[in-house]
Amino acid sequence: MPKPLKIVVCGALGRMGSRVAELGTRDKRFLVVARVDKDNSSRLPEALARAEVVVDFTSAEASVQIAAAAAKAKVAAVIGSTGFNSVQSAQIRASSRAIALLLSPNMSPGVNLMFHLAAIAASVLDTYEIGIGETHHSMKKDAPSGTALALARRVQEARKSPEEVPMVSQRLGDVIGEHTLTLAGPHERIEIVHRAHSRDLFARGALEAALWIRGRKPGLYCMRDMLGL
Secondary structure, eight states: OOOEEEEEOOOOOOOOOOOOOOOOOOOOEEEEEEEOOOSSGHHHHHHHTSSSSEOOOOHHHHHHHHHHHHHHHHHHEEEEEOOOOOHHHHHHHHHTTTTTEEEEEOOHHHHHHHHHHHHHHHHHHTSSSSEEEEETTTOOSSSOOOOHHHHHHHHHHTOOOOOOOOOEEEEEEEEOEEEEEEEEETTEEEEEEEEEOOOOOHHHHHHHHHHHHTTTEEEOHHHHHHHHH
8 A cells, every 4th residue: 555645734724624634534544734723824835845745725826825835845736726816816827837736726526527528518408598606604705605606717718719607606504515607508407516415525536636746757747637527
């Protein structure tokens, strides 16, 4: 059996980071060498010196700094933060020139398959109207979600059109995450739906991504690369 993968978890006190750290601790394939949060962020360089991969669920602003630190330490990174602006996205790409970096707004295998199916449907049914609906818990800060925005980009790429995809966002209760892509044409409607039942889905996806990214060449990767889509 291969040696456990040494990981650092950033955002370790957050909803997602805490689950990554907990599940990683329970899994013999991993060794969580450090849990870093905003209160002990000064420990990051020391933690990276003992790690092979950093798994980050913080914020766009923090993730840029974490990616830069990982690049300096030559440690691969898996980033699940969302809400990056154009400048921050460019900074992430710059870090990926030094290390293997997997960036995904959603670590669910099912959601990433949904992206793939959405592109096929949008291309084949190119005259159908398209809309996206998404619902998350009331504490989620960004709206639309990063997943909804990524879904819209896949539709635009498939149709080779910058036309905006209509979106409806709801923030209600403790909903983990629901996304619906609707294609409406003459006399029919098609819906592609994904519902997350637990945050463990995303935490496990991030851990699998950490295993996959180990030993990869520098570059910017996504879950589609990992799934071979």
